[in-house]
Amino acid sequence: MGLDGGTIATRSDVLRRQSSRVAQHDTSRSSRGGNAAGKVSDPGAVEASVARQTAWSNCALSSQPLQPPLVADGLGRLYNKEAVIQFILCAKDKVTEPEALLQYANQLRVAAGGLDHITSLRDVFDVTLTPEPGRGASGSGKARGGGSEAAGAGGRGGGGAGSGWVCPVTLVPCERYPCSALRPCGHVLSDRAIKNLRGPAGGGGGEAGGGKRAAAADETCPVCGLAYTSTVPVNGTPEQVAVLRAGLRAAAAAKAAKREHAAAGAAGEEAGRGGSKKRRKGEHGEAA
Template identity: 25%
Template sequence: MGCDGGTIPKRHELVKGPKKVEKVDKNAELAAKWKYCALSQEKLRRPIVSCELGRLYNKDAVIEYLLDKSADRPNAEAVTHIRGTKDIKELNLTDNPVWEGERRNTKGDRYEDIHCGMFICPVVGLEMNGRHRFCYLHSCGCVFSDRALKEVKTEICHKCGDPFQDSDVVVLNGTKEDVEKLREKMEQRRVKAKAKKSKKSKAAESVSTSSEPKDDTQVMVAQNGEGQSGNESSQSVTDAAGPSGSSKGSMASSSSLSASKRSIQEMEEKSEAFKSLFTTHSSAKRTKDQISNWVTHTPYHF
């Protein structure tokens, strides 16, 4: 039995069988991880940052997410562990000299290498396209291939020279096992950070509480000292005064005031040159002829 035109259909065209499982294109999967932002799905462009789980983001997209977490985003689950800018690290990447940009094959007359990466390892020269294992240092943000760290074993960064530890190595776009290990490290770091903050807060509280009683005791001691000195002085005055202490005290105060108000011109121990410096000296006084009919701002100027 044929169809129009005399064609003979086959069995698989007439009988519907089980659906085939669609396989994910590996090239497309690698390009999505290594060439596009994990949050906004836009092409990666500098500045590029990474979280503690090794995912790549555009810094602008992460900052927009942190400013407005209520906005609907398709891949918001990939950044739920990011609480602030301290949870991300800006990557220090090395450009690939072979990379010619996005519009290198506009005419379509040349071969386009899909696996050509924008960045390379500065030590070995491997391209960061997903075929090779890459990682970055959480201390400085420099990116290297895993092969470079294994072949050249050192505790100093190959690019910037900063020291690092094994716990600072974060795998970029790792497997599920790598992500689980990185998540455990992230939780441990956060627990340590909370413990440090609690210790600092407790130390500050202890310092403040220890300083407060000291101040109070110092104030009390000072007050007691002042009170004792005042009492001693009052007792000495009363003892010296005796029954007629009030009259003698008033006489002493009046004599001290009179001594302080004594004119300099009456002091015999002072010389005439010293006395002439003051306006109370006879040379500073004007006669009737020298007195003018009008008053100036400086009456002693003539």
């Protein structure tokens, strides 16, 4: 059958040709289409893995490879600090270069309101990532407080698979295991390491509630030795990001209410001073 020397097509060969997904993911060396029983990757899982690796390899603002100095926002996304500074300057109309303005417009279009919480450098904090041992380094940065240096061994620039960043305690790859940034020092550790440092009663870091909780006196960063007050999940799950975003909105609303209260108090004091002046003038007029 087929005039190819006696090869007979079976039912499995015919059915296999109807599934392009099986054919594309087939890893066997069969000349008749491969082994239909082979493992087929889930496209959704592959896309999620690629997205997570990209988040740990590239700046969330400029899409360029991560290069120290690095910062993170309240949602746990990683940025090149230079890109954040340029974004803030463009937002304040302090940049006139057409290329920079076009890039700023594209960033706003892609973010679709996801960058509204970044208005100044106070909205981000410095972070330090630890490169995988043995990978080529293209830069270095040091956390506040004299911690260990972090080299820029991004996934695209490091010459290997993965982002190239690991937990400095457990050495597990950051893009494969949940990690959180310690504040205020900014070192990024795996949640497993944070849980082990806190002990059985301490709980895990970077939980769905945003990981923000008061640190005990002995809860110090194992890299630089500084006490940390809270943790922020880095490139966390959608649930964690939703909780963090709600916290940012609540903090912004509280800050706005505080400003309005202060402005109302100042206006009341000014009105009181104006009324007292009028009364004093009236008293002087009656005395005259």
